[in-house]
Amino acid sequence: MRLYAVVAAGGFRRYATYRTATAAGVFTNTVFGFIMAYTYTALWDERPQLGGYDMSQALTYVWLGQALLMTCAMMGGGFEDELIERIRTGDVAVDLYRPADLQLWWMAGDLGRAAFHLLGRGIVPMLLGSLAFDLALPASPGIWLAFLVSVALGVLVSFAIRYLVALSAFWLLDGAGVAQMTSLAGMFFSGMLLPLTLFPGVLGDVARVLPWSSLLQVPADVLLGKSTGWGLVEAYAFQGGWALTLLLVGRSVQSVATRRVVVQGG
Amino acid sequence: MPAVVFVERSRFVEGVRAYGLIAAMWLRSTMAYRASFAMTAFGNFAVTAFDFVAILLMFQHVDALGGYTLPEIALLYGASGTAFGLADLVMGSMDRLGRRVRDGTLDTLLVRPAPVLAQVAADRFALRRMGRITQGALVLGYALVTLDIDWTPLKAAMIVLMLLSGAAIFAAVFVAGAAFQFVAQDASEVQNSFTYGGNTLLQYPPSIFGKDLVRGVTFVVPLAFVNWLPALYVLGRDYPLDLPEWVAFLPPVVAGLCWLLAGLAWRRGLRAYRSTGS
Numbered sequence: 001m002r003l004y005a006v007v008a009a010g011g012f013r014r015y016a017t018y019r020t021a022t023a024a025g026v027f028t029n030t031v032f033g034f035i036m037a038y039t040y041t042a043l044w045d046e047r048p049q050l051g052g053y054d055m056s057q058a059l060t061y062v063w064l065g066q067a068l069l070m071t072c073a074m075m076g077g078g079f080e081d082e083l084i085e086r087i088r089t090g091d092v093a094v095d096l097y098r099p100a101d102l103q104l105w106w107m108a109g110d111l112g113r114a115a116f117h118l119l120g121r122g123i124v125p126m127l128l129g130s131l132a133f134d135l136a137l138p139a140s141p142g143i144w145l146a147f148l149v150s151v152a153l154g155v156l157v158s159f160a161i162r163y164l165v166a167l168s169a170f171w172l173l174d175g176a177g178v179a180q181m182t183s184l185a186g187m188f189f190s191g192m193l194l195p196l197t198l199f200p201g202v203l204g205d206v207a208r209v210l211p212w213s214s215l216l217q218v219p220a221d222v223l224l225g226k227s228t229g230w231g232l233v234e235a236y237a238f239q240g241g242w243a244l245t246l247l248l249v250g251r252s253v254q255s256v257a258t259r260r261v262v263v264q265g266g
Numbered sequence: 267m268p269a270v271v272f273v274e275r276s277r278f279v280e281g282v283r284a285y286g287l288i289a290a291m292w293l294r295s296t297m298a299y300r301a302s303f304a305m306t307a308f309g310n311f312a313v314t315a316f317d318f319v320a321i322l323l324m325f326q327h328v329d330a331l332g333g334y335t336l337p338e339i340a341l342l343y344g345a346s347g348t349a350f351g352l353a354d355l356v357m358g359s360m361d362r363l364g365r366r367v368r369d370g371t372l373d374t375l376l377v378r379p380a381p382v383l384a385q386v387a388a389d390r391f392a393l394r395r396m397g398r399i400t401q402g403a404l405v406l407g408y409a410l411v412t413l414d415i416d417w418t419p420l421k422a423a424m425i426v427l428m429l430l431s432g433a434a435i436f437a438a439v440f441v442a443g444a445a446f447q448f449v450a451q452d453a454s455e456v457q458n459s460f461t462y463g464g465n466t467l468l469q470y471p472p473s474i475f476g477k478d479l480v481r482g483v484t485f486v487v488p489l490a491f492v493n494w495l496p497a498l499y500v501l502g503r504d505y506p507l508d509l510p511e512w513v514a515f516l517p518p519v520v521a522g523l524c525w526l527l528a529g530l531a532w533r534r535g536l537r538a539y540r541s542t543g544s
Contacts, residue, residue, distance in 0.1 A: 024453035031459040034479070035467050039324075039331070042474035046328040177305040184312055193320040200326050 011112025310397030344406025349432025
């Protein structure tokens with residue numbers, strides 16, 4: 001346990017090193033936040049209460065999306081590129097000899113990364129957004145706490161998906177194509193482009209039950225007070241269920257994949 | 267004086283030649299993995315297509331956004347997307363400059379007998395970026411077919427002019443952004459805000475944005491000349507900020523000015539460059 005805490009702290013520090021890049025990222029998130037906030041304003045001006053959100057809730061949703069984009073790695077980015085490279089070059093064999101579990105090792109690092117991005121690239125755009133627009137931020141610390149738990153579960157789901165993407169490199173060697181497809185799915189089905197409640201008919205139903213909705217739609221609804229009481233339990237169960245399922249799939253794929261490494265002889 | 271003109275021109279020709287050679291080399295290397303090329307080109311197409319899907323989803327709920335109909339927004343979207351795609355194809359690699367400054371590989375380019383700008387721009391030339399151009403052009407085509415426009419020769423010429431000047435303006439932003447990276451080495455995201463962010467902004471009509479934002483992208487970073495002003499002329503719509511009608515014809519001038527400034531910034535950046543020594 002201690003080992004993974006150290007790895008997580010390392011993941012945090014690693015991203016904290018790049019201060020200019022973080023500042024530049026905050027700038028980007030803010031610019032996109034403004035552009036999207038204006039388009040949402042135009043949309044909600046025409047149709048107040050669209051998708052079950054009022055104007056200030058919709059604007060909060062926009063800025064939450066910017067704050068969580070990197071935290072939940074909705075478009076990918078993070079450890080998977082590195083792991084794919086290690087699988088391609090065979091360096092992963094070294095990782096397998098370590099007295100640590102491969103999946104937990106990378107998960108710890110990714111949790112550290114997510115924690116840094118939440119603080120480094122989440123808070124400032126959210127503050128700037130709340131200065132420029134009228135946001136529906138909850139006053140109750142309980143809701144904020146519930147939201148943070150939901151974000152943590154979202155990060156786990158995100159990790160589990162990207163871990164599977166990385167493992168695909170054991171078979172494909174070049175993981176770029178799969179990573180790109182996953183990043184497209186992540187952007188679309190997380191609700192980053194538009195809240196999933198605005199997706200029509202079957203597309204909306206499907207989008208809401210896919211794992212990616214755990215990355216933005218579900219945490220956003222928790223913060224906006226849409227999931228309370230049993231609703232909150234359901235939201236957690238949904239996210240936790242996906243996290244557990246995908247992590248277990250990752251585990252079994254990993255054991256098949258590592259047998260391949262042994263067969264090849266490194 | 268003629269000698270100077272000769273030298274300038276030959277440097278330009280030399281740059282284009284170097285660009286062509288390097289681009290051809292990268293083209294051959296990416297074509298070695300055709301399946302990967304096809305997949306990434308499709309990805310490039312799809313990533314921007316989702317932006318338009320989002321607009322289509324919005325129009326499931328409304329008939330107009332900021333007073334503009336779907337075909338009208340499609341015209342803005344298609345024009346900006348195509349112009350940006352063209353700039354991205356030719357100059358899109360400029361955002362790798364920061365990394366080259368950091369790891370010192372820019373030095374290699376400095377000792378080669380070819381203009382550095384051409385070398386950086388052609389670095390990892392990626393034909394898959396055609397995906398973006400294709401997507402923008404399809405939406406533009408849809409807009410032109412659906413819209414009920416009183417076509418005049420001037421308006422038809424304006425479409426072509428808009429795409430070319432728009433691409434040139436975006437390309438100048440790419441160069442200026444790269445020049446900025448000589449100073450701020452790992453801040454390529456700032457450049458992305460102006461290129462990708464600018465493109466996203468221009469996909470929507472100016473009427474939905476705040477006055478100050480519109481002023482900023484008209485007079486400071488003149489992105490409004492990429493598509494807003496020429497497209498609004500074609501559509502016969504009022505311009506933002508009560509600008510006079512003739513400004514719609516300024517994009518080539520603005521593009522030239524942008525290139526001049528970006529070129530100066532690039533020179534300054536390159537002169538100030540000090541190798542990491544690694």
